[in-house]
Amino acid sequence: MNAVYEALAHPTRRRILALLRQGEMSAGEIAAHFDVAKPTLSGHLRILREAGLVYGERHGTSIVYHLHLSLLEESLGALLDLFEIGKTGPEAPARSSPPSTPPEKARTTTDDREHL
Template sequence: MNKTFKALSDPTRRKILELLRDKDMTAGEIADYFHISKPSISHHLSTLKNADLILGDKQGQNIYYSLNSTVLQEITKWFFDFRERNDENETK
């Protein structure tokens, strides 16, 4: 889970996840939303893929990136479990 939190720590990567929430996109489509180099976008996408937060599906010469909802559900569960345990400790 450390890779996941590291990936989520960057605002550009969080914005990429928000973009992919709406639809699958290519690296070029994602890059259009930022004022940074395409190699920088590729680095961010690589970090997100290594953390299993996104998936890449090669279609012809393009790779379409999408959210990996399974990992996002696991993170959400971890947060809720963490919050629940914290609330239980506060009531003791």
């Protein structure tokens, strides 16, 4: 599961996943959406493959990538469960309120002219 979260940590990889959410794409089609060197993009795709978030199928000389949506949904669900996000009812943890901001420093005088 850590590999999934590490893969999701980089904005380029999240953008690749968003593109693949629209449908399968070849490596060249994915590359057309980015202004990075092809080896850099290949590295991002490798990390996504190793995490199991995408898989590639060879079609002749190119590789067509697909989103492994069920693993992505499972990973995000586990993260939501970990932080108990979306739970309602008596078993839901009480939400803590944000810390209050400290009060402004009290003035020692009431007349601003005294500070001139």
